[in-house]
Amino acid sequence: MNVLEATDVHRVYATTDAPALRGVSLKIQRGEFVAIVGPSGAGKSTFLNLLGLLDTPSSGELRINGVETSGLTEGERDRLRSQTFGFVFQDSFVLPEESVARNVALPLRMRGIPQDQQVDLVSSAIDQFGLIRKSSQLAGTLSGGERQRVAFARAVAGKPVILLADEPTGNLDSENTRLVLGHLEMLNASGVTVIVVTHSDEVARVAERVVRVEDGQVVSDQSVASQTPATVVDCGQLAGLDPAPKTPRTRSLRGWHLPEALTSLLLAPVRSFAILVAFVVAISGLVVAANLTATAADQVSETLSAAALDEVVVRLPDAGASLQAAERATELQGVLFASGSAALSESEATLRRYVGDVTMESAVATRIVDDRFLATPEVSVWPEHATALFSASDGSRAAILGPEAATSLGIAPDAIGDEIEIAGQPVTVVGHLTGAERDPTLLTSVLVSQADFVQPANLSWDLTVRTQPGLPARIAEALPLAIDPAHPESAQVRTVADIRTLTKGVNADLALTVLLVSVILLMLVCLTSSISMFLTVISRTREIALRRAVGATRRDIRALFLTEGTLIGLAGSLAGVALGVGATVAISVALGWSPSFDMVGAALAILAGVAAGSLSAVIPSRRAARIEPALALKAV
Template sequence: MPTPGGIPLLRLERIGRSYGGADVPTAALQDVNLEIGEGEFVAIIGPSGSGKSTLLNILGLLDRASEGTYFINGADVSLMAEKQRDVLRSRMFGFVFQASHVMLDESSARNAALGLRVQGVRHVERELQVTEALRRVGLLHRTDVPGKNLSGGERQRLALARALATRPRILFADEPTGNLDSGNTQSVIADLKALNQTGVTVVVITHDPIVAAAADRQIVINDGRLETPDAQSSQGSAHHEARGGRPDSAEILAAAPLGRRLNLLADEIYDALASLTSRTGKAILLILAFMLGSGGLVASVGLSQSASAQVSERLAEAALDELQASRSPSGVQPGNPDLAGLRDQQNKIAALHGVVAVGLRVEMATSEFRPTRFRPNTGIQEDDFAGSLLAVDSTFLELSEAVVEPASALSLLDESFGKPVAIVGQDTATRLGIPSAGPGQKIWIGGQPVPVVGILSQTGRNPVLADSIILGIGAYPSTASDNPVFVVRTLPGFPAPLADVIPLALDAAHPEHFTVNTVADLRSLRRGVNNDLGVLISVISWVLLALACLSAATSMYLTVQTRRSEIALRRALGTSRASIARMFILEGLLVGLGGGLAGGAVGVLGVLAFCLSQEWTPVLGPESVWTGIAAGAATGVLSAVYPAIAASRADPAQAIRA
């Protein structure tokens, strides 16, 4: 029967649709005029390539006409925004396609509820409508069966149930029996006729004369033009029931209530989770990629904070009783004191009130003295020594609280009978293959053999000594011109006042020639070193996150291509472009968030393990963990932006038939 007031439910006026460029357009439809009334069962028939599917796409708002006007219930479609077209398609239309487009990993109930999920229908109402739809098509006993376990006929009946569940006002069926045997074809025809008896308008495209014969009216199309003389007439059957409370277009286009929008958002989140769990391998790999980046970020912050705390702790210990004095660059000139003069300056410092002891230390250039395990020029290849080469007196090692084995080796640094001797750190001994100190163990310094008389078993306050070669300063008098450093141990609280007194004691006329560093002065160096370390590791972590982001974006974009059919189905059922984009954004967010959480845990464990191995006190503020999680989530969203845009721009009219 016609719509109230005699207005056709669907009306096309001089509709045309062309494809291709403006230079050589291809006309798929030309000058189409058609009216379809409320409650009709219309079959559109014609040969392949005649324009049947194009006509159905325009009627179902899957495509736009190039020219002409299309009215739905008297409303001009061309005046509707994209979002209004989506809502109208969701609430007013149902679709059944030749390919059932069943989601294989979803249950029959979830498949049948897809249109209702797009509408944002409450879960309780949704269950009732899905149950009724499955009962009508004879699939109620298959409610929990995944789509991949259904036969071809069952999948097509499930596609019909999906359309019925939304209680559409108009059902569009595109070759619904094209892939079915005769038995299933008769079943689908019976379902369509039964649906039409309830007042639903049915428009079916078919090659099958049996399906066409079941319709109230047949419309023939050929070469994009309608050939049926009465194509414009609107003939509803007298036995059709009323619409049964189905909303008209004005009600449909009204703003959706908040509850419906919240239901829609909840379903989008569920769909994102379902998509990830159905592709477990890909999701795990993406999470691992984000975990590496965010875990590295958390670890970089934690290690930087722990290293800073460790250095601060050691500096705090030394700040009470230690300082270092040396000539400033402007004070180093020819004629500086020889070793005897240095001893005199050392004694002057030692005589000051508050000074406990003074040691001497000189950094020697490894490039000049080239320490080796074997005699030079023997053809044995050795790596350049990367540790420290120091000339010191025994007081320096005592102030460092280092332990030498044997203990008698310490005195040889000052009294070596004119011949140099060496004490090596544990790491250096291991690297050079020196099992123990004693006869026969020697190294070569500056081309001369030097016996190894001791090995440091503990480095005390100065960890760098573990990878050092230590020589007696008396055996290398030339080092006096290398600007040695006086290491001064003081009574607690005396470093600051002595820092002012020592330059005057050494040279009252030119105190500016000397520089005194207290531990407090070294704090800026500590901050700089730790900041540089933190920046370096952070940059590496951000690079890892960027690579994870690029990898995820590539993977998700490829996923968009493999899910074209699903995306097209969702668009056909009225899912908005924004909703499609949100679904992919949510997938990226969930993957990034999962990677961030895992990375936060891995980063914390990494910091704890490293600090435990170094006997450090781990320091890791909660903000660093949250930074890793936030970074993972943010890069996850970023990775999904382009795939989301690509998915939202998919053309359902083309993809639905792929």
């Protein structure tokens, strides 16, 4: 029975004018040893690729074990190829970073053969080719002859019906050539149909049949009577598989994608690490941003909520109204104290200090405050008597400096009595702020006493009213009438609702900012990862083609790269979340905040990282799946 039958096969490539094959017809019986010879460019390798289903004819008919291949789907062709053929090429195409055993097991893994069966088949094949002692050695460390023996072991591990060898001795010395010829004869004697493309007369002499190809045509087909016919073994029994192809839909899913993807990543640590770092940076940045947003929002909310519980602010037209309003406000039940303040603009409050002939200027926030302002327990000053000096109405203008304001003017934190100029008015420094719990911005400001400072015209004053906890809403309603019964509308009250609205606005703005930054960051990582994986596809072209040759489908290759991308995204996300949490703690401690952790955000970050990893692999996986094994496996 004919195991291979080609009838009037043509192969034309779009990139060349002349056809590679022109009407080739050939029948090969089971158990034959056939050598295909001819000059370079005659079409020998093209014909071998067509026979092995690595390529498709432009026209004509090709039957394998009685199955006409032109009507098969690509998945059916892949399955038929993996069950029928073993391949040996001029270049051994070993995976250099993997062991000899894993190289030999490659076609078995691609076919989804169970692990326990793989061990037996691989051990038998390695032993058959004298490699048992090197089974755990990296294939990249072997000599050329040893690599070719690995290629033979890989080709026969799955017990193929037909062995296709393309110039298997082309890169070998005479001794290794004799070893290869011995292997070919041994395999043929065991019942394997052997078809070898060669330039070597020595190789052709061991075949029982020599087919000569020239200019894409078979010009001669001679049998060598001296050869002993090999024992014919039924191909179904030999391969241990049903030779009739089945559609991909009837096959169970293969389970090799995950371990193969993981192995590929681990065996290329530099490449994998480079992509991984991009994900770690992106996800950790996302987590830090989300957590610090939550932390900052908590701090803002606590400050504003605290103010909402015991504070009301009233906008008044002038300082005189402020003094009178403060007195009337304190008469209300539930009011603890009230004080007024007004902020000068930078143009109104130019600060100068004269040191000899040097003039120092600083743009520092300046507030005019009344003598009640420093009575709040959240504000502390040094020295203790600074408050009395500050509020004295003796004609001298007094100022208290926040530490940052003092530094900007070159005044030591324990120095008093220095003269500065504010808005053209000389002012004496009588003390320094050492704490401002409720309003940290005071530490960057200069406080000027209302008593003697000449105020600019049209200056608006804020009356801050501190109440017992829970009473600001009720006090806010009563204040306008208490301050100015005749014109209550002149007092603009900032209510509790105003502050809560501000809190929500701050949180919403922070969340939106983080979301936008995170999206941009992930898009950049996705693009970077996709480019890196695309370059990886180019560097792994022959590995991909080899996987296709020994049984992997296009869908398998896509799944392999998508799995690699997903694993990178998952690993980068987990590492990024851990790094982000640690960075959040460190930054919060440095700022004196209580860290807040957005667990939902962390979970979403992991999902986003996995999705980004998978998405970044989509284009590279499609590119990898389109690689044609017949072209990619050509020897250099």
